Every structure is written in C-alpha cells, then in structure tokens.
Amino acid sequence: xxxxxxxxxxxxxxxxxxxxxxxxxxxxxxxxxxxxxxxxxxxxxxxxxxxxxxxxxxxxxxxxxxxxxxxxxxxxxxxxxxxxxxxxxxxxxxxxxxxxxxxxxxxxxxxxxxxxxxxxxxxxxxxxxxxxxxxxxxxxxxxxxxxxxxxxxxxxxxxxxxxxxxxxxxxxxxxxxxxxxxxxxxxxxxxxxxxxxxxxxxxxxxxxxxxxxxxxxxxxxxxxxxxxxxxxxxxxxxxxxxxxxxxxxxxxxxxxxxxxxxxxxxxxxxxxxxxxxxxxxxxxxxxxxxxxxxxxxxxxxxxxxxxxxxxxxxxxxxxxxxxxxxxxxxxxxxxxxxxxxxxxxxxxxxxxxxxxxxxxxxxxxxxxxxxxxxxxxxxxxxxxxxxxxxxxxxxxxxxxxxxxxxxxxxxxxxxxxxxxxxxxxxxxxxxxxxxxxxxx
Amino acid sequence: xxxxxxxxxxxxxxxxxxxxxxxxxxxxxxxxxxxxxxxxxxxxxxxxxxxxxxxxxxxxxxxxxxxxxxxxxxxxxxxxxxxxxxxxxxxxxxxxxxxxxxxxxxxxxxxxxxxxxxxxxxxxxxxxxxxxxxxxxxxxxxxxxxxxxxxxxxxxxxxxxxxxxxxxxxxxxxxxxxxxxxxxxxxxxxxxxxxxxxxxxxxxxxxxxxxxxxxxxxxxxxxxxxxxxxxxxxxxxxxxxxxxxxxxxxxxxxxxxxxxxxxxxxxxxxxxxxxxxxxxxxxxxxxxxxxxxxxxxxxxxxxxxxxxxxxxxxxxxxxxxxxxxxxxxxxxxxxxxxxxxxxxxxxxxxxxxxxxxxxxxxxxxxxxxxxxxxxxxxxxxxxxxxxxxxxxxxxxxxxxxxxxxxxxxxxxxxxxxxxxxxxxxxxxxxxxxxxxxxxxxxxxxxxxxxxxxxx
Numbered sequence: 001x002x003x004x005x006x007x008x009x010x011x012x013x014x015x016x017x018x019x020x021x022x023x024x025x026x027x028x029x030x031x032x033x034x035x036x037x038x039x040x041x042x043x044x045x046x047x048x049x050x051x052x053x054x055x056x057x058x059x060x061x062x063x064x065x066x067x068x069x070x071x072x073x074x075x076x077x078x079x080x081x082x083x084x085x086x087x088x089x090x091x092x093x094x095x096x097x098x099x100x101x102x103x104x105x106x107x108x109x110x111x112x113x114x115x116x117x118x119x120x121x122x123x124x125x126x127x128x129x130x131x132x133x134x135x136x137x138x139x140x141x142x143x144x145x146x147x148x149x150x151x152x153x154x155x156x157x158x159x160x161x162x163x164x165x166x167x168x169x170x171x172x173x174x175x176x177x178x179x180x181x182x183x184x185x186x187x188x189x190x191x192x193x194x195x196x197x198x199x200x201x202x203x204x205x206x207x208x209x210x211x212x213x214x215x216x217x218x219x220x221x222x223x224x225x226x227x228x229x230x231x232x233x234x235x236x237x238x239x240x241x242x243x244x245x246x247x248x249x250x251x252x253x254x255x256x257x258x259x260x261x262x263x264x265x266x267x268x269x270x271x272x273x274x275x276x277x278x279x280x281x282x283x284x285x286x287x288x289x290x291x292x293x294x295x296x297x298x299x300x301x302x303x304x305x306x307x308x309x310x311x312x313x314x315x316x317x318x319x320x321x322x323x324x325x326x327x328x329x330x331x332x333x334x335x336x337x338x339x340x341x342x343x344x345x346x347x348x349x350x351x352x353x354x355x356x357x358x359x360x361x362x363x364x365x366x367x368x369x370x371x372x373x374x375x376x377x378x379x380x381x382x383x384x385x386x387x388x389x390x391x392x393x394x395x396x397x398x399x400x401x402x403x404x405x406x407x408x409x410x411x412x413x414x415x416x417x418x419x420x421x422x423x424x425x426x427x428x429x430x431x432x433x434x435x436x437x438x439x440x
Numbered sequence: 441x442x443x444x445x446x447x448x449x450x451x452x453x454x455x456x457x458x459x460x461x462x463x464x465x466x467x468x469x470x471x472x473x474x475x476x477x478x479x480x481x482x483x484x485x486x487x488x489x490x491x492x493x494x495x496x497x498x499x500x501x502x503x504x505x506x507x508x509x510x511x512x513x514x515x516x517x518x519x520x521x522x523x524x525x526x527x528x529x530x531x532x533x534x535x536x537x538x539x540x541x542x543x544x545x546x547x548x549x550x551x552x553x554x555x556x557x558x559x560x561x562x563x564x565x566x567x568x569x570x571x572x573x574x575x576x577x578x579x580x581x582x583x584x585x586x587x588x589x590x591x592x593x594x595x596x597x598x599x600x601x602x603x604x605x606x607x608x609x610x611x612x613x614x615x616x617x618x619x620x621x622x623x624x625x626x627x628x629x630x631x632x633x634x635x636x637x638x639x640x641x642x643x644x645x646x647x648x649x650x651x652x653x654x655x656x657x658x659x660x661x662x663x664x665x666x667x668x669x670x671x672x673x674x675x676x677x678x679x680x681x682x683x684x685x686x687x688x689x690x691x692x693x694x695x696x697x698x699x700x701x702x703x704x705x706x707x708x709x710x711x712x713x714x715x716x717x718x719x720x721x722x723x724x725x726x727x728x729x730x731x732x733x734x735x736x737x738x739x740x741x742x743x744x745x746x747x748x749x750x751x752x753x754x755x756x757x758x759x760x761x762x763x764x765x766x767x768x769x770x771x772x773x774x775x776x777x778x779x780x781x782x783x784x785x786x787x788x789x790x791x792x793x794x795x796x797x798x799x800x801x802x803x804x805x806x807x808x809x810x811x812x813x814x815x816x817x818x819x820x821x822x823x824x825x826x827x828x829x830x831x832x833x834x835x836x837x838x839x840x841x842x843x844x845x846x847x848x849x850x851x852x853x854x855x856x857x858x859x860x861x862x863x864x865x866x867x868x869x870x871x872x873x874x875x876x877x878x879x880x881x882x883x884x885x886x887x888x889x890x891x892x893x894x895x
Contacts, residue, residue: 022494032494033822034469070459074750078741082808083465084815087740103815105466112463123449133753137709141756141776145709147604182449190446205469221457249706252604253597285546286526287537296533296590302597330597361541368544368563371495376823 006384006394007208009215013224014196017215018384018394020203036204037381038110039099040118041389043199044192045092045317046170047233055172056180058091059135060188064098065089066127069120073127076113083109086378091170093310093317095389101378104205108214111202115218118195123185132177139171147250151429152257152326153310159244160259160425165233166320194225201385201394204377233320237261242425247432253302255328255429256335258342260419262308264319266391272315273404274411275308275323280362281354281412282306282325282345287361289345294327300338301327318390323419335428343421350417353409367401471818474827476841477665483680484653487672488835489665492827496564498661499828500547502574503836505654505685506556507623513645514553514626515633519592520642520650521551524558525573526587528580533587536573543569547577553624554688554765555836556650561825564662571675579678581646588639596631603628606704606776606876610711613702613874614772618694618715624765652676654684656835660828691768693717697872698893699786701886703879710782710877711774712789716870718762718769721837726769727850728858729865734809735801736760736792736866737773741808744792748775754785766837771865779878783885786875786892790868797867800860814848 007019022032049056065087067073080087085102100110143149154169161167200219202211238261263271282290283306294301304327308314329338374380374397388394474492481487506517525547526533540547543566549558562570602608608628615625657676659668694717719725730738737744737760748754758775773793777785801809821827821844834843875882879895886892 033818034471035819035822069454070462074741074746078808079462081739081741081812084811084818086816086819101819103468103818105468106815107466108463109465112460116460120453120455122453130750130753134749134756137754137776137778138756140709140778145606145707145776147601186449186452187446189452250604252600285537285541287534287541292534295594299590299593302594302601328597328601357538361538364544364563365541365546368497368561371497371544371563372499372561372825375493375495375497375825377819 005398008394009212011195011216011219013219013222014194014227015219015222016199016388017212018199018201018388019206019208019211020201020380020384020394021206021208022204032205034104034205035101035377036104036107036110036202036206037099037101037377038107038114039097039201039381039385040114041095041097041199041201041385042193043095043197043230043389045094045096047093047165048192048231051164052176053180053184054168054176055135055170056176056184056188057096058171059131059177059180060185061089061091061096062131062135063123063127063185064117064121066124066131067122068117069122070116071113073122076117079109079113085110093170095386097382097385099378099382101381107202107206107211108218111214111218114200115222118193118198118219119222121189123182123189125182128180128182128185132180135172135177136174143171145250147248147252148255148328148429149250151255152259152324152427153312155246156257156259156322156324156425156427157310159242159427160238160261160322161235161320163233163235166235190225191228194227195219195222196224196227199385199389201381201388203381203384233318235320238423238425241421244425245428245430247430249432251429251431253328254331254335254431255326256338257427258325258339259425259427260323260423262321262323265315265321266318270403270407270411271415272308274407274415276314277359277362277404277407278349278412278415279306279308279323280365281349281358284362284365289349290325290342293345294338294341298341300333300341301329303328315390316386335426339426346416346419350413353413356409359407359409359412363405366404370401473845474660474841475665477669478840479669481652481673481676483676484655484684485676485679486656486835487669488656488658488831488840489663489668489672490660490827490831490841491663491665492660493662493824495824496662497824498562498564498567498570498659498663499824500558500560500570500574501658501828501832502558503656503832504556504650505554505687506551506649507554507686507688508649509623509689512633513623514629516637516641516645517551517556518595518629518634519588519637520645521549521556522591522595523583523587523642524549524577524581526591527582527584528576529582530576530580531573536577539569539573542566545570545573547574553626567659567663567668568671568675571672575675575679578650578676583639583642583646585639588637588642592634592637595634599628599631599634606707606709606711609702609704610713610874610876613700613876614713614715617700617874618872619692622689622691624688624691649686651681651683651685652679653681654687656832658828658832658835660831661824688765691765694770695872696870698891699872700874700893701879701882701895702874702876703895704876705878707779707876707878709776709778710875710882711776712782712786712873712875714773714789714871714873716771716865718771718865720767720769721762721764721834722839723769725858725862727847728854729862730813731806731809731851731854732801732859732862732865733760733762733771734812735805735859736796736863739809739812743796744773744789747792748785748788752784752788754778754781754788764833764837773871779881782875782877782882783889786886787889793866793868793871796863801856801863803856806856806859810851810854813851817844817847
C-alpha cells in the first residue's frame with residue numbers, strides 16, 4: 001500500500017495543519033470506519049525546560065487538560081468522552097503532543113476543544129497544586145515504586161550527556177515540581193505554546209475541504225505570537241567510556257544499559273536509519289544476533305533489547321539522540337561478561353556486515369510493523385504530526401519503508417563500527433533489596 | 441520563567457470575545473460491518489475470518505482453553521508456552537523466526553489459568569506462511585531438550601522479576617483472596633515448580649491439551665473470509681482431537697468482606713485492589729451494568745477519577761473494569777496511591793461505592809457513559825488488531841460479530857432506571873480485596889479505618 005500524500009495548510013497565525021483523509025476526494029471507494037484522529041504537537045519538550053524546573057514540560061502538559069476560557073475544569077474530559085472519544089497527551093524530549101480519537105461526527109467538537117486551550121488555557125493555583133500531586137503519583141507508579149523504574153530513559157542520559165538539557169530527569173524532581181508557580185506556567189505558555197510553534201494533524205474519516213474550513217473557523221482567531229528560536233542541544237560525543245551505577249531497592253536482578261550517540265536524525269537520516277536496521281538485526285526476534293548469543297547460546301541474560309531512540313522508538317527526537325542496548329542478567333554473570341559479548345557481536349557485524357537474509361527480514365518486519373501501527377488511527381495521527389514537526393515533512397512517514405529497504409549491509413556494518421567502547425555510557429543497575437522482592 | 445515579558449495567567453485565560461459555545465455533534469455516519477465468516481470445522485475448531493481495515497495485513501488470534509486442576513499444571517503450561525515455537529520436525533527456533541520474518545510476521549504464545557493464547561500478524565499475502573508455522577507448531581512441536589532446559593532456567597529468573605512488580609504481587613494476592621485455591625488464582629507459577637518441569641512432561645501436556653475442539657481461531661485483515669476459512673480447513677487438517685480443550689471450572693461467587701493488608705518491604709506507594717460479583721457479558725442486565733460501571737469508575741469522566749485524582753490528587757489513575765470468563769463476570773476496582781494517603785483513598789473509594797448505590801446516576805452521567813460505550817466500540821474495532829482482539833474476547837464467551845454489531849443498539853435501549861438498578865451491584869459490602877504496601881506505614885491508618893485485616 002502506498003500511503004496517501006498528506007494535505008498541508010498553514011494559517012496566517014502560523015499554525016501548520018496536516019490533513020490525511022482515509023480516501024482521496026472523488027474516490028468511489030467506500031470510506032473506512034467513521035472515526036477521526038486529531039492531534040496537536042507543540043515544539044517544546046523536556047529538553048527545553050529551564051534549570052531548577054525539571055519535569056515542568058510534563059507538568060504543564062497536565063495543566064492543558066484542566067480547563068480553558070470556554071471550559072470548566074473536567075469539561076475537556078467530559079466533552080471528549082461524552083462524544084464517544086478517547087484522549088491523552090505525552091511529553092517527549094523535543095515535543096509535547098495532545099490527541100483525541102472520536103467518532104467522525106465529533107470532529108468539530110474536537111477542533112473546538114484544541115483551539116480553546118491553545119487560545120486561552122485556565123492556569124490556576126488550585127489546578128497546579130492538584131496536578132503536582134497527580135504527577136508525583138505518576139512518578140511513584142512508574143519510577144520510584146517499580147523495579148527498573150526509569151530504566152534506561154531517566155537513568156542513562158546523566159551518564160552519557162553533560163549539559164542540563166540532555167542529562168536531566170524529564171519526569172522531574174519532587175522539589176522542583178513543588179516549586180513550580182502559576183507565573184512559571186504563564187511564561188511557559190507564552191513562550192512555547194504559540195500557534196506558530198504547533199502542528200495540528202487531522203486524519204481518518206474526513207473531507208479535506210470541510211475539515212479545512214472548520215480549522216479556519218476555530219483556530220483562525222488564535223492570535224499569532226512570536227516563536228522562540230529553537231536552541232541547539234548539541235554537545236560533543238564522549239571521548240572515553242563513561243560509567244555509573246544505580247542502586248535499585250526493588251530490582252531482583254542486576255541490569256545494564258549501554259548508551260551511544262546516534263547520527264543526527266534530521267540531517268543524517270540515512271545514517272540514522274542504518275542504526276534502526278542495526279538495532280533490529282541485534283535484537284528483533286529469536287533469530288537476531290543478541291538473542292541468539294546472549295540469551296540462547298551463552299545464557300548470560302534474561303532479556304536483551306537494542307534500539308534507536310531514548311524513549312523506546314526511533315525518530316522521536318532531534319539531535320542528539322541515543323542508541324541503547326539494555327539487558328537484565330543473572331547475579332552470577334558479571335556486567336563485563338555481558339558487555340564483552342555485546343562488543344564481540346558488534347565487532348562481527350562491523351567486520352562482516354549482516355547477511356542478505358537478515359536485511360530482508362528487517363525490511364519485511366519493518367514494513368509490516370508500520371502498516372500495523374498505521375492501521376490504528378491514534379498511531380497514524382501522532383506519527384504524521386511528530387514527523388511534520390521534527391522533519392518538516394509528514395510525507396516522510398510513507399517513504400520510510402522504502403528508505404529502510406535501501407539500507408545496505410555496508411551501512412549497517414559502519415553503524416556497528418561506530419558503537420565504540422571508548423565513546424559510550426555504561427549504566428549498571430545494582431539490586432539492593434533485602435528480601436526477594438515478593439510479598440510477605 | 442522563560443519569556444522575559446509574558447502575560448499573567450489571568451490575562452492568558454480570557455479573550456475579548458469571551459467563552460464560546462460548544463459546537464453540536466454532526467449526524468453520525470454509520471460504519472460498515474466487516475464481512476465475516478464464523479464456522480466450526482470438522483476438527484472442532486471454530487474459525488472466525490473477517491475482511492477489515494485499510495492496510496495489507498492479517499491479524500491472528502488463537503485461543504485454546506487450557507485449564508488444569510493439577511498443582512503442577514501452571515508450571516508445565518508456562519514452559520509449554522515458552523517453548524511451543526522453538527522447534528518441530530521441519531524447523532528449529534531460528535528457522536521459525538526466519539520464515540515468519542520473510543512475510544513480516546510474528547507469533548507469540550502466552551498462557552494463563554484460562555487459556556493458551558497465540559497472537560500473531562503478517563503481511564496479508566504471507567498468511568499461508570503464518571498459518572504454516574502455526575500449524576507446524578500445533579501438530580509437531582518437539583520441545584527439544586536444550587530449549588526446554590534453557591527456557592526453564594530463564595523462566596525461574598523471569599518469575600522473580602515478575603513477582604517484584606507491584607501490580608503482579610497485588611493481582612496474585614487479590615486472586616488468592618477472592619478465589620482461594622481455585623485454579624483461576626494460579627497465574628504466576630512457583631519458580632520451584634518450574635525448575636522441575638521436564639521436556640517429556642511438556643510433550644505430554646501438549647498431546648493432552650493443545651486441542652482444536654473447543655478452540656477458536658480469529659483472522660482479521662485484508663483477506664477474503666470464505667477463501668481464508670478454506671485455507672485454514674486445509675492447513676489444520678492434521679490437527680484433530682476427539683476430546684475438547686479444557687475450559688476453566690466454574691468460579692465461586694465473589695463475596696464481600698474485609699480487605700486484607702499485604703506487606704511489601706520499602707514500598708512508597710500502595711496498590712488498592714477490590715472486587716465484587718457482577719454478571720456475565722451475555723446477561724440481559726449487562727448493557728445497563730456496563731453504563732453504570734463507566735459512571736462509577738470505568739472511564740476518566742467518572743465519579744471515582746474525578747474524586748480521588750482530579751479533586752484530591754491521591755492517584756495517577758483509578759479504574760473500574762469487568763473481568764469476564766465463560767459464564768461469569770466480576771468488577772475490579774483499582775488505584776495506586778502514596779503510602780501517606782492510602783487510608784484516605786480507601787475511605788473515598790468506599791464513600792463513592794456507597795454513594796453510587798444510594799445516589800443514582802444523573803441523566804447527564806448516563807448519557808455521557810452511553811456515548812462513550814458506543815464510541816469506544818467504534819474506535820477500538822476500527823483497526824484490524826483491535827477487531828481481532830475484540831472478536832476473540834467475545835468468541836470466548838460464545839458470542840460473535842453479530843453480537844458486536846447489535847451492541848450499540850442494546851446500549852441505546854438502556855433506560856436510566858436500569859442503570860440505577862445496576863448501580864446497586866456497587867454496595868460497599870459486596871466488595872472485598874487487598875491493599876499491598878508498607879505495613880509499617882499503613883497499619884495505624886488502616887486500623888483506624890476498620891474493615892481491614894492487618895498482617
């Protein structure tokens with residue numbers, strides 16, 4: 001299947017709009033399911049939050065659901081769900097997204113809800129304090145009370161990176177979260193939530209002309225504001241192996257994460273994609289290199305995973321981005337034995353390259369995975385939006401299977417060669433629990 | 441903090457025009473029902489094939505009822521699931537993965553006290569390969585000694601990791617609390633039992649229990665349903681059984697009672713898990729109960745979430761869900777809260793249960809939940825993977841695509857009185873459950889609240 005070309009509109013206030021209907025206009029094909037996806041991506045993530053305010057971008061994401069000029073607290077949820085829809089938002093390194101998937105008769109309502117909070121969110125002390133508490137519970141749930149919480153996305157960056165932007169905890173420290181003020185929220189909104197700093201994406205059961213009219217109607221009078229120049233987060237790659245250790249009171253087994261710097265995902269896309277293929281050759285499926293060697297042959301680890309992208313998915317951030325290899329292993333196996341085995345598999349790939357069969361396996365699985373993802377409207381909407389934001393071209397989504405298929409064995413070998421011990425971070429998780437972690 | 445000259449929060453929150461009216465909903469557009477074939481083959485396998493979705497993929501779900509009374513069953517079943525796809529006469533583990541990869545495919549097996557589940561997907565034109573690898577494993581899985589011993593050792597460690605997860609501990613404690621020694625409570629096998637499983641035991645279990653009769657295969661995607669059923673019939677002809685796969689024995693009724701506090705060393709957050717008896721999905725009262733459950737705690741705009749998250753900030757998420765097994769249905773209510781506010785959260789949950797049973801849902805609450813239930817069915821079944829999973833869930837209860845397509849009408853027909861009636865299932869005394877957390881921090885607060893058995 002060829003992905004349809006997305007339509008694109010830019011409003012006078014700078015809002016970029018991507019429209020991707022199920023069927024092209026004039027098509028006699030019956031439409032797909034009567035469902036639409038709407039997302040807004042703002043060009044600000046946790047790398048942009050100021051020092052002393054760790055976790056602020058994510059906290060602010062919560063506040064965008066707490067009411068706006070036309071909507072009381074709780075109204076956003078009720079209107080989306082009471083129209084039969086679902087919603088959520090998430091904060092990443094370089095962007096924050098908000099989305100809704102609803103029956104297509106609720107499209108105008110969804111656009112109204114997004115426009116109202118882009119124009120005039122209600123930022124109050126009461127809501128801020130409430131959401132600080134909620135976010136702290138989210139962090140307890142996902143990090144503090146959980147074995148391997150924040151592994152590796154919170155724990156690895158401070159080992160690999162040295163600048164505040166790249167190294168700090170994007171979920172935030174409790175003391176920083178508690179210090180946040182309503183005025184901080186106002187400043188953050190005025191700086192980063194201008195329409196010219198956002199991409200609106202509409203997909204599914206839509207008519208492009210009608211949807212475009214509705215976009216003008218609801219977003220047209222969101223006032224234009226200046227958009228801040230996007231800072232560079234570049235920093236030099238490490239010049240030696242960086243090591244650190246984290247004590248985890250809940251983890252029953254030791255674990256290790258290796259972090260390497262990736263080529264620039266935007267400026268060196270094909271080199272980046274070679275790393276995406278490399279990651280799949282290393283750990284995707286029972287026949288992959290690291291599964292075969294570390295799990296089945298040498299029985300060193302319980303689980304191993306390699307991937308491009310800190311948050312678990314490739315092409316989710318601008319430069320600098322991270323290639324990670326993580327493994328949970330038996331206490332009897334030393335970290336260095338695990339690392340040596342990884343290094344020897346990387347060395348073999350760097351010298352011999354992957355086989356033709358390995359490459360075709362990755363290509364087929366990648367194309368299938370993309371189809372499968374994009375059959376879910378929420379994934380398709382978010383992928384088009386983030387790709388438009390980070391790369392300026394939502395079309396890239398449809399081109400990726402071809403570009404992944406074009407990656408050669410030599411390019412994968414080069415990518416493997418670049419993952420050098422003297423330019424990486426090693427994070428060890430050391431279990432410190434007294435008991436077996438089980439219930440008494 | 442970032443922009444040197446920014447507006448105040450008050451200024452940001454209002455415009456000259458002022459608040460605007462919410463746009464009305466447009467006329468809903470009816471979706472098309474997927475073209476579906478639902479039939480039982482001569483070997484007793486029920487096959488549901490549906491043409492659906494816009495991408496050239498096929499989704500596969502296989503459910504084999506896989507209950508066992510023997511205390512050693514969970515460990516043997518777990519090893520079987522881990523090694524089912526590691527070797528046959530024709531293929532070793534790498535060959536299986538390689539053949540699947542060639543058609544963009546994946547297959548994985550998991551097991552629980554109710555069933556052995558195999559899920560997979562592939563490019564639609566690779567469906568025959570996907571089915572070939574699957575039926576190869578179903579009819580000729582060989583459970584090589586080295587694969588069984590390797591997986592057995594890894595499983596022992598994976599079980600340790602699983603049992604360190606608060607949600608796994610809480611689920612296991614809840615299951616034992618409400619079902620005692622019933623096989624349904626044995627979700628995670630004991631590591632010591634796993635360590636003793638032999639390849640021959642696994643082969644024997646496969647012969648006795650991996651059976652087509654009573655099992656269901658669902659295929660959804662860019663496929664011709666009639667043609668697909670013919671293909672399945674041909675490819676599964678070597679898989680046969682006189683006996684039917686083993687369904688779970690009937691579950692005892694969940695009875696209300698004290699909550700049990702379970703100690704977890706060093707916990708900074710507690711898992712609250714409660715359950716009450718409900719009705720099977722096939723029950724005529726179910727649609728009203730479904731709406732009632734949403735109003736109580738089944739979606740974000742519910743009484744429970746609005747209270748303990750959006751008003752009090754005690755939790756990141758609170759939920760009320762159903763758990764259906766053939767012939768049975770229960771309600772599960774859960775929330776995770778900081779240790780300091782655990783007793784306060786328990787008090788609020790009990791308060792909302794009591795209020796729900798006594799202060800009937802409003803018309804607005806019922807209508808919002810009704811639209812969400814109808815819309816949710818539409819959005820969750822709009823993808824191939826979503827439809828495949830939904831079809832399998834209802835097939836396990838003896839229902840099919842027709843039940844799904846008629847369900848929105850059933851939801852529209854529910855009256856407010858029926859919802860009010862259904863809300864009575866939520867009386868606090870109907871519930872029992874567990875709280876998992878640091879007993880040293882929780883003991884005092886919970887003792888004061890009452891209705892909690894301390895360790």
